[in-house]
Amino acid sequence: MKFLKKTFAYIILPAILALGGITACSDFLDIEPENKVPEESVDFTKTENMYQPVIGVYAKLRTSAMHWANKLLMFTRDGDVWSGRTDDQGAAVDFGRNFNYTNSFWALNNVWVTFYEIIRTANSALESLDGYAAYLTEGTDAYENYESYCGEVRTIRAWAYYQLVTNFGPIVLYKDNTQTDFRRSKIASVYNYMLEDLNYAIDKLPRLRPNQMAHNGAVSAFTAEMIAAKVYLLKGEYDQVETLTDDIINDGNFSLYTEYYDLFKIPGKLSNESLFECQVTDFGNGSGEYVGVDQWFNFAGPFSLTNPKTGTSFGGWGFVGYESRFVTWAENRGETVRAETSFLKAGSTTREGWVVSDARGTSTDCWNGKDYLPYDQLTPGRTTYGQNNNVRILRYAEVLLMNSEAKIRLGKNGDSGYNLVRERAKMPTKTGVTLNDVLDERRMELCGEWGNRYVDLVRTGEAATVLGPKWTEAKTYWPIPSSQLDDLPDLMLDPMD
Secondary structure (H helix, E strand, O other), rough: OOOHHHHHHHOOOOOOOOOOOOOOOOOOOOOOOOOOOHHHOOOOOOHHHHOHHHHHHHHHHHHHHHHHHHHHHHOOOOOOOOOOOOOOOHHHHHHHHOOOOOOOOHHHHHHHHHHHHHHHHHHHHHHHHHHHHHHOOOHHHHHHHHHHHHHHHHHHHHHHHHHHHHHHHOOOOOOOOOOOOOOOOOOHHHHHHHHHHHHHHHOOOOOOOHHHHOOOOOOOOHHHHHHHHHHHHOOHHHHHHHHHHHHHHHHHHOOOOHHHHHHHHHHHOOOEEEEEEEEEEEOOOOOOOOEEEOOOOOOOOOOOEEEOOOEEEEOOOOOOOEEEEEHHHHHHHHOHHHHHHEEHHHHHHOOOOOOOOOOOOOOOOEEEEHOOHHHHHOOOOOOOOOOOOOEEEEEHHHHHHHHHHHHHHOOOOOOOHHHHHHHOOOOOOOOOOOHHHHHHHHHHOOOOOOOHHHHHHHOOHHHHHHHHHOOOOOOOOOOOHHHHHHHHHHOOOOOEE
């Protein structure tokens, strides 16, 4: 495991991304770049290669952010989701259930390092793009492409900072790969830095859905707007949240995917609901090249699902499950569509006829069904749990719920977006929707997705009540990993403005 010091000290030169890579484009997928091409080998006059640095950022997103250890810690601290096993990676259970933060835990360091690797790669990509820009003329289509590509990189970099700041609080603003000052910045400064990136992206990126982008699935101006809205939600600036989400909604280009069950499966890849996905492909082949997310899905799946007719079985590692009290809460409120999709209960049978294994006495008895991919959707020859599925990161459903929350907090009617989400879930609509209604809807709609519930509990001041006496305000954020403190003493200084 690389420490932050080593990660920062190893400067990826602007050309690391120059040959091959993964993009967000389904017809432009390739194998991840080696990240070792020397700078002097790049001919920046060949501006037709200008998207190559952006490809590398998507590749780093896939290989770093989607490391299973990130899910192990980031998704399991909200009282609804836990790490699922007490017999393996027990420190994660202690982290998420008891808030006993051991800063020497290797997975804690993994979260820190992997998101800074994305930031480092993004910094390098922007430097490389500037190299190409020196041979472009402002006002031309090529120069507009340069600005758009910078917008993609800045959007992904801002998203990486969002993950770091919501988990670690004050963090290092790593603005340049030659940087030697690693003193942390206050949370407000991190928010403002993210918004600088996002405002640039909003201005320069196309106003399209990701599935309409020239590189199919790439982030767009609307992706940047959504991330900015999430930042403003943290800041409590609800007028900004309303403005940004109104713009996405009123554009009329996004819609909720009709079948919630299929949204997280192959039919729902890059749907009109998607604002950000990490793409995966096996190229339709049962062997050979595969661009994937390693164990992201496999890690979270139940130990096995068995077809009683054929005796065939497949499954995962048994991590990441739902607490029984959350499942009970969901069922008591009448959830059906989202309950079937989200909950894979031990001993239950999926609609495809596969029986979910028991809990083996060491794990949860209900796993995250949003990670489940039916066997008949797997490419023959590649039957690893979840293989060939995209990772959903940002969805239009959350835009609608953020819009409803912002309107309610501003004294306006927030029924519309809330009820659209409810209707898709076959839940009764309401009038005079309250803030608690929206927060409960976020809890159900976004369960098991990117730690949204924990962030909501913190920003609304409900964490102490919901998470119990083992959680205190002092435990809002994780500590800096011990290996980082050993190598970078600046991290122990008080954060600066």
